[in-house]
Amino acid sequence: MSDPSVRVEDKLFYNRYLVDAGRAHIKVRPHTVPTAPLLSMLKLCPARCYEMNEAGQVEVTVDGCVECGTCRVVAEPSGDIEWTYPRGGYGVLFKFG
Amino acid sequence: MIEEKFDAIVVGAGMAGNAATLTLAQRGLKVLQLERGEYSGSKNVQGAILYADMLEKLVPDFREDAPLERHLVEQRFWMMDDNSHVGLHYRSEEFNEEKPNRYTIIRAQFDKWFSSKVKEAGATVLCETTVTELIQDAYGRVIGVRTDRAGGQIHADVVVLAEGVNGLLGTRAELRPRPKPENVALAVKEMHFLPRETIEARFNLKGDEGVVIEAAGTISRGMTGMGFIYANKECVSLGIGCLVSDFQKTGETPYGLLERFKSHPSVAPLIEGSEVKEYAAHLIPEGGFKAIPQLYGEGWVVVGDAAQLNNAIHREGSNLAMTSGRIAAEAIFQIKSRREPMTAKNLALYKAMLDESFVMKDMKKYKDMPALMHINSQNFFLTYPQLVSKAMQNFVRVDGTPKVEKEKRSLRAFVEARSWLGLFGDAFRIARAWR
Ligand SMILES: Cc1cc2nc3c(=O)[nH]c(=O)nc-3n(C[C@H](O)[C@H](O)[C@H](O)COP(=O)(O)OP(=O)(O)OC[C@H]3O[C@@H](n4cnc5c(N)ncnc54)[C@H](O)[C@@H]3O)c2cc1C
Numbered sequence: 001m002s003d004p005s006v007r008v009e010d011k012l013f014y015n016r017y018l019v020d021a022g023r024a025h026i027k028v029r030p031h032t033v034p035t036a037p038l039l040s041m042l043k044l045c046p047a048r049c050y051e052m053n054e055a056g057q058v059e060v061t062v063d064g065c066v067e068c069g070t071c072r073v074v075a076e077p078s079g080d081i082e083w084t085y086p087r088g089g090y091g092v093l094f095k096f097g
Numbered sequence: 098m099i100e101e102k103f104d105a106i107v108v109g110a111g112m113a114g115n116a117a118t119l120t121l122a123q124r125g126l127k128v129l130q131l132e133r134g135e136y137s138g139s140k141n142v143q144g145a146i147l148y149a150d151m152l153e154k155l156v157p158d159f160r161e162d163a164p165l166e167r168h169l170v171e172q173r174f175w176m177m178d179d180n181s182h183v184g185l186h187y188r189s190e191e192f193n194e195e196k197p198n199r200y201t202i203i204r205a206q207f208d209k210w211f212s213s214k215v216k217e218a219g220a221t222v223l224c225e226t227t228v229t230e231l232i233q234d235a236y237g238r239v240i241g242v243r244t245d246r247a248g249g250q251i252h253a254d255v256v257v258l259a260e261g262v263n264g265l266l267g268t269r270a271e272l273r274p275r276p277k278p279e280n281v282a283l284a285v286k287e288m289h290f291l292p293r294e295t296i297e298a299r300f301n302l303k304g305d306e307g308v309v310i311e312a313a314g315t316i317s318r319g320m321t322g323m324g325f326i327y328a329n330k331e332c333v334s335l336g337i338g339c340l341v342s343d344f345q346k347t348g349e350t351p352y353g354l355l356e357r358f359k360s361h362p363s364v365a366p367l368i369e370g371s372e373v374k375e376y377a378a379h380l381i382p383e384g385g386f387k388a389i390p391q392l393y394g395e396g397w398v399v400v401g402d403a404a405q406l407n408n409a410i411h412r413e414g415s416n417l418a419m420t421s422g423r424i425a426a427e428a429i430f431q432i433k434s435r436r437e438p439m440t441a442k443n444l445a446l447y448k449a450m451l452d453e454s455f456v457m458k459d460m461k462k463y464k465d466m467p468a469l470m471h472i473n474s475q476n477f478f479l480t481y482p483q484l485v486s487k488a489m490q491n492f493v494r495v496d497g498t499p500k501v502e503k504e505k506r507s508l509r510a511f512v513e514a515r516s517w518l519g520l521f522g523d524a525f526r527i528a529r530a531w532r
């Protein structure tokens with residue numbers, strides 16, 4: 001069985017969000033070469049918030065974040081990211097859950 | 098700053114937090130509940146099966162107005178390989194009873210209803226408020242919380258941490274460690290909408306009857322994980338989850354796994370033509386008994402997923418959450434009634450009461466299961482499902498091979514893949530862990 005193609009952006013499109021512009025609740029520590037935990041987030045984040053830029057560094061864009069906490073479990077212990085919840089009322093709003 | 102002091106503050110309005118707040122308010126305590134979501138449920142994700150017994154203890158007549166989807170008359174277990182599944186189905190007319198035992202629910206809607214009961218009981222519920230920190234005095238006693246609202250310091254005799262699996266506050270205050278990748282599963286799920294009649298026809302249901310399917314096998318690609326398909330009234334909830342540490346090792350993507358599961362020949366026809374309305378992800382505590390942290394301290398208790406109270410084998414979490422929330426509240430009420438302070442020594446009552454309940458007894462029963470599944474995940478989730486499927490195929494396909502030869506072939510396949518020692522070892526370990 002081959003892997004069906006997946007567009008995560010299409011999936012996130014179903015969801016409702018209230019984006020707290022200018023106040024990202026997750027921050028990646030500035031780096032030149034990404035660590036293994038950071039690199040693993042490229043595949044592991046269910047909303048594909050982590051991406052590699054042209055310079056080879058890992059960046060996070062939290063707009064589509066579903067607040068699962070996976071990156072906190074994986075990349076916070078090494079100090080690669082700072083993770084907190086969005087301010088009250090902001091972020092993902094599940095209609096069904 | 099909110100000047101008044103509360104008897105108790107509950108952080109979180111999920112299953113555990115709502116159960117605790119309701120119980121405290123019903124006993125006449127002055128209680129404040131804080132929730133970061135727009136409303137109770139707006140951040141919460143579940144399959145979701147609701148167990149009636151534990152809710153009945155909180156809201157005896159819940160069947161009158163709770164948003165229940167379907168009562169379960171059938172449970173299916175599927176062991177899957179890439180093209181087939183071997184199923185064990187249990188269906189009984191006895192589940193069509195006056196007060197059914199299990200229902201499917203939609204969490205965001207259910208929590209909203211649960212929260213309305215909490216408010217009716219007299220609790221103060223403040224949503225859109227993220228608690229950022231526990232306030233501790235010079236002796237380390239928890240005396241209140243800090244929120245992200247202006248001047249957001251609030252004091253109480255005791256803080257009930259019902260903050261869910263991520264449990265940020267407890268970690269920040271060093272009351273318990275951050276969950277480890279090998280102790281949490283990442284689950285992704287979708288809501289597939291279909292006309293009611295279509296769901297009933299495809300799942301063999303009438304009226305409000307419901308069915309749930311739990312699936313394991315090559316769908317998790319050798320990782321410790323499970324898929325699920327739950328029938329609601331007008332939608333099907335479908336998802337898959339695996340240990341975070343296994344995702345790290347294999348480099349699989351959660352959405353890739355979900356797509357494969359959806360396109361499996363046994364699954365695809367069930368959701369064909371559906372309209373997807375939501376994509377969600379959430380962690381599930383899977384560390385079991387050995388991962389349960391300290392449950393109480395000076396001025397605080399922890400309940401539900403934040404305390405890792407989750408029975409991964411039976412897929413029960415919300416009932417342990419509701420029960421631990423209720424028991425913590427009852428313990429607090431008893432201490433309060435004796436006019437005693439909320440010290441660790443007194444709050445140990447919560448742990449003692451929990452130990453006597455099914456919550457801890459069940460957690461203890463399966464204390465060796467998580468490690469077992471983890472260490473041998475290749476066998477349980479890849480090798481065995483493929484072998485069982487092959488054996489079934491040998492059994493049902495009529496092609497002129499003598500039956501004796503077919504049986505020998507199936508057996509040989511098992512032994513070749515795993516060796517006698519390995520097979521016996523796994524069987525023995527499962528039996529021991531299950532005991
Ligand atoms: C995909 C999936 C399927 C599942 N299926 C089942 C099932 O079929 N049956 C079953 O019994 N269990 C199931 N579970 C487990 C079940 O969902 C959980 O055990 C249960 O929700 C735990 O309840 P809780 O109250 O402890 O946590 P949650 O329900 O997660 O609630 C925590 C609440 O606290 C709030 N919060 C957290 N931090 C803060 C803060 N700092 N400030 C303010 N508010 C905060 C959150 O917004 C949230 O509302 C499933 C879980 C998943 C992920």
Ligand code: SF4
Pocket residue numbers: 026044045046047048049050062064065066067068069070071072
């Ligand atoms: S919390 Fe979950 S969804 Fe959000 S960035 Fe981290 S891994 Fe991705």
